[in-house]
Amino acid sequence: MKDSTDLYIRQALRNWTAEQKPPENLRARLLLIAAAAQREQSLPRNPERTKIEVVIPNQTPLEQAIQLHHLPWQWVTHVSLTPLRQVT
Amino acid sequence: MTHTRDGELILKLQSGSLEALGELYDQHRRMVYRTALVITGDTEAASDLLQDVFLRLFRFAANIDSQRPIEPWLYRMTANLSYDWVKRQSRWPRPLEDFLDWLAIPSKNHPDEAYEKHDEWRELQQAISSLPLGQRVVIVLYYLNDLSLQEIADILDVPVGTVKSRLHYGRIALRRKLGLSQEMVPDLNYEGT
Numbered sequence: 001m002k003d004s005t006d007l008y009i010r011q012a013l014r015n016w017t018a019e020q021k022p023p024e025n026l027r028a029r030l031l032l033i034a035a036a037a038q039r040e041q042s043l044p045r046n047p048e049r050t051k052i053e054v055v056i057p058n059q060t061p062l063e064q065a066i067q068l069h070h071l072p073w074q075w076v077t078h079v080s081l082t083p084l085r086q087v088t
Numbered sequence: 089m090t091h092t093r094d095g096e097l098i099l100k101l102q103s104g105s106l107e108a109l110g111e112l113y114d115q116h117r118r119m120v121y122r123t124a125l126v127i128t129g130d131t132e133a134a135s136d137l138l139q140d141v142f143l144r145l146f147r148f149a150a151n152i153d154s155q156r157p158i159e160p161w162l163y164r165m166t167a168n169l170s171y172d173w174v175k176r177q178s179r180w181p182r183p184l185e186d187f188l189d190w191l192a193i194p195s196k197n198h199p200d201e202a203y204e205k206h207d208e209w210r211e212l213q214q215a216i217s218s219l220p221l222g223q224r225v226v227i228v229l230y231y232l233n234d235l236s237l238q239e240i241a242d243i244l245d246v247p248v249g250t251v252k253s254r255l256h257y258g259r260i261a262l263r264r265k266l267g268l269s270q271e272m273v274p275d276l277n278y279e280g281t
Binding site: 004005006008009010012013014015016017020021022023026027029030031033034035037038 | 109121122125126143147259268
């Protein structure tokens with residue numbers, strides 16, 4: 001499989017890439033990013049959240065229905081008042 | 089010897105050693121950078137990919153077998169990330185201003201003065217960039233990194249026959265694009281480091 005084309009391609013690629021080097025500051029940047037990622041991983045996720053704070057509301061079906069019923073009204077009020085706020 | 093040293097560094101890396109990351113970077117940065125550079129043809133992309141490869145090495149160190157050579161992992165990651173970069177570039181066309189800049193300053197897309205110095209490189213780079221991505225990656229791994237067909241097949245996770253086929257058609261395309269014949273090949277006597 002080795003012929004003059006192989007030799008030419010191989011030599012041209014090597015000649016050119018031999019002169020190419022990555023930027024000098026890349027090593028420092030890499031280590032900084034890796035250190036930052038390491039610090040982030042070592043921190044507990046959402047440290048302030050505990051089991052006690054995760055409270056699932058124990059709503060009755062009636063309360064849920066009222067809540068759902070009120071949501072569109074809140075939305076309509078908000079939307080309808082927005083232009084007034086902009087005018088004033 | 090190097091393999092054993094890399095194994096020790098991987099073990100240190102698994103325990104979070106930044107020094108080990110720095111040492112592995114020093115040992116393998118040129119190989120990763122050159123591979124990414126020839127596949128992408130873009131120095132900025134090659135730098136970004138070099139950083140990305142070593143960040144992934146750091147992140148996924150726990151999954152790497154310290155008893156085996158690290159080079160195939162690095163080649164695989166470099167080839168995959170370069171592959172993704174080229175595909176993204178071809179999917180999103182350059183904005184008009186970028187394109188005009190590119191026309192006005194042709195050397196911007198090529199690293200430093202080497203652009204003027206090596207016409208044969210410019211031609212070769214254009215020829216390599218015009219190859220289908222699969223052939224391009226095989227050509228780079230075979231010619232630049234001196235890997236065997238089996239090693240390339242293992243890295244790319246394809247059968248050896250596929251590697252042979254891509255290499256064969258890649259060579260034919262390069263020969264045609266570079267105007268080479270088996271009898272008439274430009275003389276390249278100077279030796280790279």
